[in-house]
Structures are given as C-alpha cells and as structure tokens.
Amino acid sequence: MAEILIVEDELSLNELVKRNLQLVGHRCTSVFEGAAALYEMECHEYDLVILDIMLPEINGFEVYKEMQGRPTIFLTARSSLADRIKGFSMGADDYLTKPFEMLELLARVEAVLRRTQKHSSSFEMGDVRIDFDGRQVFRKELLVECTPKEYELLEVMVNNRNIALSRDRLLELVWGYDYDGDTRTIDVHIQKLRKKLGWESVIKTVHKLGYRLEGGV
Amino acid sequence: MKHRTFLTTLILFLLTFNLGILLVCVITFKESINRSKERSIGEHYFIVSGIVKDFTALESRETDIEASLGTLLQPYHYLAGDKNASLTLYRDRTLVYSIGREIIPLNNLGELPREGNRLVETQNIDDSTYVIVSGKLPQPFETYAAVYYYDITETILSWEQMKNILFFAGFILSGLLALCLLILLNRLFKPLSQISQTSHNIAAGSYDTRLPVSGNDELTEMSRSFNHMAEEIQCQMKELINSAESKQQFIDNFSHELRTPLAVIYGYAEYIQKAALAEEDRQSAVEFIMLECRRIQTMAYQLLDLANLKYEQITLEEIKISGLFETVRQTLHNRITQKEIQMEFIADFDIILGDACLLQSLFENLIDNAIKACGTGGHIKVHAAIEAENKIICIQDNGNGMEAKDLQHIMEPFYRGDKSRSRKDGSAGLGLAICSQIARCHGAELTFSSHPGTGTTAKITFTV
Numbered sequence: 001m002a003e004i005l006i007v008e009d010e011l012s013l014n015e016l017v018k019r020n021l022q023l024v025g026h027r028c029t030s031v032f033e034g035a036a037a038l039y040e041m042e043c044h045e046y047d048l049v050i051l052d053i054m055l056p057e058i059n060g061f062e063v064y065k066e067m068q069g070r071p072t073i074f075l076t077a078r079s080s081l082a083d084r085i086k087g088f089s090m091g092a093d094d095y096l097t098k099p100f101e102m103l104e105l106l107a108r109v110e111a112v113l114r115r116t117q118k119h120s121s122s123f124e125m126g127d128v129r130i131d132f133d134g135r136q137v138f139r140k141e142l143l144v145e146c147t148p149k150e151y152e153l154l155e156v157m158v159n160n161r162n163i164a165l166s167r168d169r170l171l172e173l174v175w176g177y178d179y180d181g182d183t184r185t186i187d188v189h190i191q192k193l194r195k196k197l198g199w200e201s202v203i204k205t206v207h208k209l210g211y212r213l214e215g216g217v
Numbered sequence: 218m219k220h221r222t223f224l225t226t227l228i229l230f231l232l233t234f235n236l237g238i239l240l241v242c243v244i245t246f247k248e249s250i251n252r253s254k255e256r257s258i259g260e261h262y263f264i265v266s267g268i269v270k271d272f273t274a275l276e277s278r279e280t281d282i283e284a285s286l287g288t289l290l291q292p293y294h295y296l297a298g299d300k301n302a303s304l305t306l307y308r309d310r311t312l313v314y315s316i317g318r319e320i321i322p323l324n325n326l327g328e329l330p331r332e333g334n335r336l337v338e339t340q341n342i343d344d345s346t347y348v349i350v351s352g353k354l355p356q357p358f359e360t361y362a363a364v365y366y367y368d369i370t371e372t373i374l375s376w377e378q379m380k381n382i383l384f385f386a387g388f389i390l391s392g393l394l395a396l397c398l399l400i401l402l403n404r405l406f407k408p409l410s411q412i413s414q415t416s417h418n419i420a421a422g423s424y425d426t427r428l429p430v431s432g433n434d435e436l437t438e439m440s441r442s443f444n445h446m447a448e449e450i451q452c453q454m455k456e457l458i459n460s461a462e463s464k465q466q467f468i469d470n471f472s473h474e475l476r477t478p479l480a481v482i483y484g485y486a487e488y489i490q491k492a493a494l495a496e497e498d499r500q501s502a503v504e505f506i507m508l509e510c511r512r513i514q515t516m517a518y519q520l521l522d523l524a525n526l527k528y529e530q531i532t533l534e535e536i537k538i539s540g541l542f543e544t545v546r547q548t549l550h551n552r553i554t555q556k557e558i559q560m561e562f563i564a565d566f567d568i569i570l571g572d573a574c575l576l577q578s579l580f581e582n583l584i585d586n587a588i589k590a591c592g593t594g595g596h597i598k599v600h601a602a603i604e605a606e607n608k609i610i611c612i613q614d615n616g617n618g619m620e621a622k623d624l625q626h627i628m629e630p631f632y633r634g635d636k637s638r639s640r641k642d643g644s645a646g647l648g649l650a651i652c653s654q655i656a657r658c659h660g661a662e663l664t665f666s667s668h669p670g671t672g673t674t675a676k677i678t679f680t681v
Contacts, residue, residue: 010477012505016484019502023492077476099480102487164491204493214493 001025002047002113007037007063008075009055013098017050017075020102021109023162034058041067048112050075050096053083064090071116073108075100103160103169110159123158125215128197130158137197144196149174153189157203157213166210186211219406227395238387242380249376253348253369254337261335261350261365264293264304272358286314301368308361317366345370408436412443424451463629470631474516474646478509519647523630526654531572533659538564538601538610541573545580549588557594564601566608569679571659579655582648583612583675590616590673608679615672624667628653 004026008014011032018028029044031037034055041049049067053060053076064072073094074087087095093112096105123130129138135151137144146154152174157165165173167183175181190211194200204212271289275282282289286306293304293316303317335352351364411428418426427447428440485502488494494502542562546553553560569576580599587597591614600611619627626632631646649663656663656677667673 010481012481012509013477013484015501015505016481016488019488019492019498020484077473077480098476099483102484102491162492206491209490212491212493 001027002109003045004028004109005037005040005044005046005049006030007032007034007049007055007060008052009033010052013052017105020105020163024106024160026109034060034063037063038066041070046070047116048073048109050109052076053078053087061086061090064092071112073112102163103165106160106163125202128199130154139197146193146196150189150193150196153186154193157211161213161215164206164209164212170210218409219402223398223402226398227391230394230398231391234387234391235384238383242376242383245379246373246376249372250339250348250369253367253372254339254350257348257350257365257367258335258337260302260367261352261363264365265352265354265363267292268306268361268363269354269358272354272361276357283308283313290314290316301371303366303368305364305366306361307364310362313361339369346373408440412440415443415447419447419450424454467630470629470646474631475513478512481509482506516647519651520630523647523651523654526575526651526658529658531575531658533570534573535568536571536573536576538567538569541569541576541580542599544577545584548581549584552585552588556588556591558588558591559594559596561596561598563599565603566601569601569608575655575658579652579677580610580612582652586648587612587614587616587673587675590614590618592616604678610677610679611674612676613672613674618669618672619665619667620669621667624665627665628663 001024004021006014006017006021006028008017008030009032014030014032018030021028029040029046031040034057037049037051038058040046049070049072051060051063051072051074053074055063060074060076064074069091072092073096074092075096075098076083076087077098084095093115094108096108121131121133123132127140129141130136131138132155137146137151137154153170156170156173167186170186171179171181171183175185190203194203199213202213202215204214206212268289272282275285275289290304290306303315305315306313335350337348337350339346339348341347346369348367348369349364350367351362353359354361354363408428415426415428424447427444430437430440430444485506489499489502539562546560546562552558584597584599588595591597596615598611598613600613602609602611628649630650632649653663659679661677661679664676664678665673666676
C-alpha cells in the first residue's frame with residue numbers, strides 16, 4: 001500500500017503509530033529526529049509523512065519547510081488553536097493531537113492518501129476483489145450484488161482491517177451519527193457479507209466487542 | 218461636598234450680611250423717627266410755653282384771648298416757612314387757629330392726654346407721614362389744645378432710598394462673593410477631584426496612573442502618600458499576575474507532560490484490545506504501557522516531594538561534606554565510569570548544616586545533570602569554598618552549556634531546554650525545581666551560569 005515515514009522522537013509513540021499503520025497494510029519507516037527525517041526523504045520516496053512538531057534540534061515546522069510539500073499530517077501534543085492554524089497555513093494536510101484514537105489516525109491517513117491519489121483504487125484478498133472507484137465487489141471475477149449499505153460496511157472493514165470494530169462504531173461509520181437503529185442491523189449485514197463473499201473465516205466475531213476483518217498484511 | 222460647602226457658606230454669608238443690612242436700616246429708621254419726635258416735642262414745648270406766657274399776660278390785662286390770637290401767634294408763623302411743620306390750636310375741640318398747610322380735625326386725634334402730658338404719635342394722612350405732638354395747655358387754659366405736626370415723609374423717603382441702595386449693593390456684593398467663593402472652592406477641591414479621577418483610573422486597571430506632586434502643602438503630602446499607595450498596588454498586582462501566570466504555566470506544562478504518556482498508554486491498550494496480535498507483539502505493547510505508567514508514577518512522586526518540601530520544616534544537623542560527596546560519587550559511579558568522566562573535589566571547609574538526605578538528593582541531581590551535559594571524557598569539578606563569608610558549593614562541568622533564554626527558566630517545573638532529550642532520560646522535568654526548593658529549605662540559593670559550548674556552573678550559596 002502506501003509508504004509512510006513516521007517522525008516522532010518518543011519511541012513508544014513512534015512504535016504505536018507504526019504498528020497501527022502496519023495493521024492496515026502500510027509500509028512504515030520510523031525516524032526520531034528532524035535531520036534523520038530529511039535524510040530519509042532524500043533517499044526514498046514517501047507517500048505520506050507523519051510529523052511530530054516538538055522534535056529535538058530541528059523542530060517539525062522547520063522540517064516541513066525543508067521537505068517541499070510532501071503530504072503531511074502533523075502530530076503534536078500542542079492543541080492550541082494558534083498552533084493548529086500555523087500548521088494548516090503552512091500547508092499541512094491534517095493535524096492530529098495527542099492523545100488520539102487508533103481509528104482517528106487511520107481515518108485521517110486514509111483521507112489524506114485518497115486526496116493525494118495515493119489511495120489504491122482496488123483491494124484484493126483471496127478470490128475477492130473490491131473496486132473502490134466503481135463501488136463494485138467481484139468474487140472470482142464475477143460481480144457480487146451488494147446493497148449500498150453492505151458495500152459501505154465492507155469498505156469500512158477493509159480500510160480498518162485487522163482492527164476490531166465495535167457494533168456501535170460500525171453503525172456510526174456506516175449509518176451515521178443520527179441513525180436510530182439497533183446494533184442487530186450490523187449483525188444482519190455482516191452475515192450477508194460473509195455469505196456473499198465466502199468470508200466466514202475472514203470476518204471474525206470478536207467476543208464482547210464486534211467484528212474484525214483479518215488478513216491482507 | 219463642594220456644592221454643599223458652597224451652598225452652606227453662601228447661605229450663612231447672605232444671612233449675616235442681609236441681617237446686618239436689615240439691622241442698620243432698622244436702627245437708622247428708628248433713630249431718624251426718634252430724632253423727629255424729639256425735635257417735635259421740643260418745638261411743641263417751646264410753642265406752648267410761649268403761648269401760655271402770652272395768654273397769662275393777656276389775662277392779666279383782661280383782654281379777650283381769642284380775638285388777639287392772630288397777633289399772639291404771629292411769631293410762630295415762621296413755622297409755615299418750614300414746609301414740614303404746622304401748628305393748630307383748638308379750644309374745646311374746635312379749631313381756633315392754624316399755621317401751615319395741614320389742618321386735621323381734632324376728632325382724628327383721639328382722646329387727648331391729661332393736662333401737662335403730651336401725646337406723641339406717627340400717623341399716615343393722605344400719603345404723608347406725620348409726627349403729631351398734641352397736648353392741652355396748662356391751667357388755667359386747659360380748654361386750649363395745641364397740636365404740632367411735623368411731616369417726616371421726606372425723612373422716610375430718604376431712608377427708604379438709603380435702604381434700597383444698601384440692599385442693592387448687598388445683592389451685587391453677594392453675587393460677587395458667590396463667584397469668588399465658587400472659584401476658591403474649585404481651586405481648593407481640584408486636588409480632590411484629581412484624586413478621585415486617579416483612583417477611578419486605578420480601579421479600572423491602569424495601575425501606572427499617578428497624581429502630579431508639586432508644592433509643599435498638606436495636599437502635596439496626601440498626593441505623595443496616594444502615589445505611594447498606587448505604587449504598592451501596582452507592585453502587588455504585578456506579583457499576583459506573575460504568580461498566576463506561573464501557576465497557569467505549571468498547569469499547562471503539567472497537562473502537556475501527562476498527555477504524552479496517556480496517549481501512549483491509551484494507544485497500546487486499544488491496540489491490544491482491537492488487533493489480532495502475536496504473543497511477542499502483545500508483550501512489547503504491555504511493556505510500553507508499564508514504562509509510561511512508571512513515568513507518570515515518578516512524576517507524581519516528584520510533584521509530591523516538591524509540594525512537601527514547600528511546607529515541611531527540616532531539621533538541620535552537621536554534615537561532613539567529604540562524606541556526602543563520597544556517597545554521591547558511589548551512587549553515580551556507573552554512569553561516571555561509563556562516560557569516562559573525571560571528577561574533581563576540592564573542599565575549603567568540611568562541615569555544613571543541613572538535612573543529609575535532602576542535600577544528598579540535591580547534589581545527586583546537580584551532578585547527574587552535569588554528567589548528562591558532558592560528553593565522553595568530560596570534566597566535573599565540585600568546589601566547596603567560602604565567598605564573602607558565605608559557604609558556597611560550585612558544581613562546574615565542561616559540557617554543552619545553555620543559552621541565556623533557557624537559563625532563566627530551567628528551575629521552573631516541567632521546563633525542558635531541549636524539548637525531548639530529557640524525557641528520553643526518563644526524568645519528568647522536575648529535578649531542578651526540586652533542587653531549588655531543597656536549597657531554599659536550607660536558606661540557600663541555587664543559581665546557574667552558563668555559556669553554550671564551554672559548560673555550566675551550578676552554585677549553591679548558603680547564607681548564614
């Protein structure tokens with residue numbers, strides 16, 4: 001999938017971001033200093049940079065100035081409006097404040113990648129292929145009929161694969177905040193997807209939590 | 218206040234002034250009336266006694282009195298020349314003779330007094346005022362009565378004129394006085410209004426407003442003390458603002474310091490919960506969580522220490538400095554040898570008063586910082602000396618040094634000169650805040666001097 005550079009001086013946070021992004025299939029490189037980040041960008045091409053602002057020696061804003069407009073998400077503990085505005089006015093694609101949630105990080109990364117055209121237009125696993133642009137699902141190159149909600153649910157699960165999603169969260173992501181339905185709706189749609197795609201073992205039920213789509217790492 | 222003073226003074230003045238004028242008027246009036254009366258009585262007496270003398274002479278010659286009245290009273294015609302006076306003579310209430318312009322029926326005169334006495338009164342007749350003196354002639358001519366009129370209209374008129382002039386002048390004077398009083402009061406009250414304006418300004422928040430100080434009177438003295446008060450207020454406000462700001466800074470820093478470990482803990486917990494993990498990944502995630510928990514724990518303990526140090530009273534005991542440093546050196550032994558650092562210790566005095574545990578922690582912290590600042594093969598010199606009769610201890614390194622802008626903040630809780638390095642060392646950013654507090658507990662002062670590149674010196678000055 002995408003090549004992502006993570007610039008964060010805190011080892012544990014850097015590792016956390018890396019692991020989360022790897023779950024959904026991105027290739028990640030960790031660096032801990034501004035200078036190393038600039039060096040790394042000279043040598044390799046990256047689709048996205050996740051950049052901490054408070055770095056030793058060279059801070060994130062300075063690094064950003066040097067790296068000539070690569071897609072960037074600032075990651076910082078500074079949540080003041082002035083800081084955020086500064087980040088955006090420099091041209092950052094997004095701004096994430098610590099502490100953040102895993103799904104938030106992934107959603108923002110996904111959104112930036114989609115905007116910058118680095119988002120892959122299809123996803124393949126086993127005999128199933130999903131065409132994101134055409135919103136179509138194929139199994140063994142045969143079109144599988146899906147309702148719009150089934151398709152959206154599938155897309156959310158694929159984008160957040162290897163991560164357990166609670167029924168409430170799925171309801172919120174697919175049906176929206178104002179949907180007044182039962183979480184049973186999710187179970188029904190999941191059953192249908194499993195049957196249509198033959199994914200009984202791919203979409204796992206996580207006890208007391210929800211569902212997780214596994215594989216594709 | 219000004220208006221009240223103005224009104225009271227003005228009213229009091231007007232009252233006494235006009236009362237004075239009134240009094241003068243009344244007295245002059247009475248005086249002139251009395252003078253007229255006395256003059257009239259005198260005249261009456263003179264005339265009557267003349268008449269009686271003539272009457273007695275006539276009687277002895279047995280001549281008819283009434284027939285010769287004309288000749289008798291001839292000498293008194295001078296009265297007619299005086300336009301104000303006139304005389305009438307009655308016999309048994311009938312007019313027998315009159316001199317002058319006015320003739321007034323006797324009926325109007327009322328009951329005449331007994332012989333020998335005279336009745337004096339003032340009476341208004343046809344727009345004129347008269348003093349009327351009437352009296353019977355003495356025996357044996359008691360059937361005759363002489364009435365003397367004296368016209369005092371003019372006197373009264375002139376008095377009225379004088380009175381009017383007086384009141385008019387009084388009115389003008391009062392106006393002038395009111396004006397002067399107003400100007401005077403304005404001058405007197407100007408400093409007061411200035412003070413009230415200034416205090417309004419101060420109350421509204423412009424604490425640097427001051428009163429102008431000029432001259433050498435009581436008001437200047439008051440202005441001076443007012444300005445002093447304003448200065449004190451300004452100082453205290455500044456202190457308050459500073460302390461509020463440093464508290465706010467502390468809270469900001471604290472929440473920021475909490476945020477990173479919390480983000481890590483939450484993130485890994487969520488990771489463990491939601492991702493399908495191999496046992497190895499799970500172990501390392503848990504380790505990260507524990508590491509961050511320990512960091513928060515350290516921070517909590519250090520904050521507690523800091524808070525306790527602020528309120529706790531320490532017991533002072535005599536401590537050998539050489540012993541103290543030996544302990545510190547042993548504690549830090551590993552790190553010193555690891556970085557191949559040369560330690561030098563010079564003591565010009567050996568006994569110091571203090572709490573052994575706290576002092577040890579103080580020196581450990583400072584030397585630890587010095588080790589962090591030094592590269593491999595650095596040099597740290599600890600010097601206990603006496604400077605200006607005060608015991609001082611200097612800890613000098615030849616490490617990185619610091620910029621002046623960092624130097625003034627390093628003792629603030631959570632301040633980090635280098636935003637991330639110290640965190641990597643596992644400290645919470647409270648070390649120097651605690652050191653400074655420990656020094657303060659001992660009545661000592663901790664100061665730093667540093668130049669980037671040449672190293673840093675920490676100096677503890679124990680004031681006796």
